[in-house]
Amino acid sequence: MQECPYTDKCYRKNPIHFKEYKHAHLDAIYAKGCAAGSAEYDIPSKYSNELINQQLKLLEKLFPKAAKETAAPEKPAKPSVALVAPSSAPPACSKPVPKELPTASTSRADDNSNLAKKQKLSERNIRDYIPVVVEKGRMAAKLERAAPYNMFLTAITDSKPTHQEPLSITLQEILDESLGEIESSVQINFMIDIGWLLGHYYFAGILDKPLLVLYGDESPELLSIGKFKPQVTAIRVKMPTPFATSHTKLMLLGYANGGMRVVISTANLYEDDWHNRTQGLWISPLLPALPEDADTSAGESPTGFKQDLMLYLVEYKLSQLQPWIARLRKSDCSAVNVFFIGSVPGGHRESAVRGHPWGCARLGSLLAKHATPIDDRIPVVCQSSSIGSLGANVQAWIQQDFVNNLRKDSQPVGRLRQMPALKMIYPSFGNVSRSHDGMLGGGCLPYGKNTNDKQPWLKQHLQQWKSGDRHRSQAMPHIKSYTRFNLEEQCIYWFVLTSANLSKAAWGSFNKNSNIQPCLRIANYEAGVLFLPRFVTGEDTFPLGNARDGVPAFPLPYDVPLTPYGPDDTPFLMDYLQG
Template sequence: MKECPYGEKCYRKNPIHFGEFSHAHLDAIYEKGKGSGDYEIPAKYSSEMIHTQLKLLEKLFPKEAAKKEKEAHSSGSKPHVTAPIASGSSSSGSLDTKPSGSSSSRPAASQDTSNLAKKQKLNAKNIKDYIPVVIEKGGMAKKLERAAPYNMFLTAITDSKPTHSEPLSITLQEILDESLGEIESTVQINFMVDIGWLLGHYYFAGILDKPLLVLYGDESPDLLSIGKFKPQVTAIRVRMPTPFATSHTKMMFLGYSDGSMRVVISTANLYEDDWHNRTQGLWISPKLPALPEDADTGAGESLTGFKQDLMLYLVEYKISQLQPWIARIRKSDFSAINVFFLGSVPGGHRESSVRGHPWGHARLGSLLSKHATPIDDRIPVICQSSSIGSLGANVQAWIQQDFVNSLKKDSTPVGKLRQMPPFKMIYPSFGNVSGSHDGMLGGGCLPYGKNTNDKQPWLKDYLQQWKSSDRYRSRAMPHIKSYTRFNLEEQSVYWFVLTSANLSKAAWGSFNKNSNIQPCLRIANYEVGVLFLPRFVTGEDTFPLGNNRDGVPAFPLPYDVPLTPYAPDDKPFLMDYLQGLH
């Protein structure tokens, strides 16, 4: 059994991972302990994290089998984790999560019926060992239909039971649900990918053998050689032009056997913690059918130009394995899409006469100036993200000069004197995190550090608490990123952005200040989001806020309004607070 490459720093809580890798520090604690939570955990470890991991070992390697397991390990044989068979399957089976892909552990097909029924019953329970929130299969198509016209969801929260049945809550398993179509191939573009955890989901969805292309940003030893052991998986790390740039996009393509496809844009990494007790957002496209063979080149475009913008974005990767998907997108009918594609790509970008600004906050500004209804300057720009970049010595430096200057735009005729709207930033306070479902570890998805915070003390005046009681997520820390303007008095939302982009220059871009040349927007990261503009989604000037209006559903904001400013003794949560836990 291989030793986990992360050793004592392993944060995983995924049964597949613990069936595949050993952890010397956990084995030592487990062996000495009496089970059922009675363990002596050294002070240098996070007690909460280690307890969770030990519970997994108890499930995978029960005490009575510990001796046999130890003997098996020492003799060189490798245990595997048995996964449940897919619902409705007529035969029993196991998911061998070892890289070898061996199927030697599969039960013989000649098992008698009673044993098979018993095995199926046991396996049906096992899915909950892998996926804490399991929704009955077959209902996702109707759920998506009921989510119109926004098609925007938040992930289900393990420790918040009301989210398990909330109509606009979703699990990863539901995105792969057969009611949405019979999947023949997929693409996953993401920053962090736990391939064992992801393939476990593919197994339960019955698509483990289907071609999967993974583009990933963060270093992942497991992905380097995955193609040797799982030939259906092609994994490519996105190379970045600068050391501090990040391939941060979270997007998936689902290809169906009838030739149609679907696009999903998300804020969640593909590993267990991000789908556990963290608030994440997802937009799911309608089904996009294949165009007729003789269709015109420009056919199947949405009113928002989504298809062209998506293809222009994908070309920027310069990855040949994406070419078949770019071709598939070109031949698909995107006309049912009612949102704008909003991307960031690394490099220096200038405005063009054809497209305006192509990427980042300047692209958002271009779209707002064309399509957003006129907005009173007193209406704030509300930002919300899971990390904050280095923003400068004061609020004017980048927030006002660059970012809010783009986000304040609307279709008011040029020439009218405008004021800078207020800026507000929703970011979890120390109190928000300490009271979260996972306690201080809930801040693991908030990588904002003391060094950066100390250089921008002015930011505290603009900070707002994380509160989401209306969506049962006040204790589920937000990894979602969103930007909007709304009017509480008129109960109206003017526009809304859901994106992977945190509040940072790297994600959104920063203009050079050289007045001798045309302004150039410097962007470091790959990011992807969607812009909801009322005229394209509902045909009206604004979205309703809070309650339905004339049959139009209220826009599903991920947090409570009115916002709650930080109290004088509040402070933003900083990643440094976690250091004492490890």
């Protein structure tokens, strides 16, 4: 058994990983604890107590004999174990496989009392894997009630009010059979814990259905998953540069009735991101299959969503996506009321047909065409889980490229305009220290000291993370959103939910060579949606705070008015977890 490539920096909590790789630092702590016969482990101060304890508890469950031994310390034996459990049982996840779990071979002839017993048992066992469980069969009604925005935040384990909130959601609900019988699916994401994901597929009853996985982060488990689960095809997205990231979080769900659904998210597919972190998701309405004789241009939405998403999927240049692109082309997307906003790696120029295709320039061109006129005094409000290297001052990239696009509206070009202010919501050290997970709550906020030290000007634009109205002030935000709103008039002009953090890599930066047509250079794959009132509600703005003339208020993920950083506040830096 080879040593884990992450050595003592390993953050994994998936049994598949621990069955395939050894961890010398954990083995030493584990063996010493077994020898001492103590219920607690002596964990060196350089490690995170909470993470190491969770990993050690996992070892106890995987190798219980070693956990009970109290003889002289020795490395616990790791028995030979299949990488993934048989198809009749859930795959290895971040929780132990329940022994009593009903299998697919359960007889249909069981009497009613026995069936009821098994249903209760199944519910109990699903709670061993998934901390927030919602009654099955109700997601279709919940999605219908979420119209016209169809935007949700993930349920927070340690915030009980979110478990019942109408606009909270779990991954199981996205896979719920009330939305349709899933016959195949695609998961495009940065980080994927395949055991955890397949555990959800098991409980949704779709473990044996074809699954295509496109992932960005290195994952030894995904390299060989096809050998053990032939229905899973896993492909790591190749990036043109070492610093580029396949950062999109997108699901394509295909149903047995021929329809499909698109889900655009901010959450990675592993346990922590669906635990105590604030994440956002947009779920499309059902996209029915078009008649066989339908025109090729049929089924497009007023926002051009179908064409834009197809063009985005084509950019991956993967034959495995071709059937899904064809399926999308033959789907009726006319009910979609949002715009697709994507980023793809490369240099991109404006075209006469489509305008700017990607990144901040694409968002700017849509705002210039469709956004109602906005007073220049209204700030651009950004919120993300990381911040890139933005330059020596606010003018360098923020104003010249980014805000210059996000300030656009449908006012005629020509009159003198002011540059609106920037407000950036990012958790402070105090926000994180008071989170549900304490300092570990900052594990999803990879903003470093070296970058922060180079842009001291940013602090005057920073705002605290507060989400009391949504019961998520202590759930650190991995969500990313961008908007402009007017507190006096209680309205929102537009809103973007996306995987894109505030960075040049995600949104793109223009070359400054005046001798050629401006080229927007983007490093990452990103995906998001733009909510524009005219297409969602038929009005010029969204209501803020309260419903207006029967139109529900837009579900902002944070509290307004915003709370600026105080003189003693500092942004949370990943370095705080490393020393």
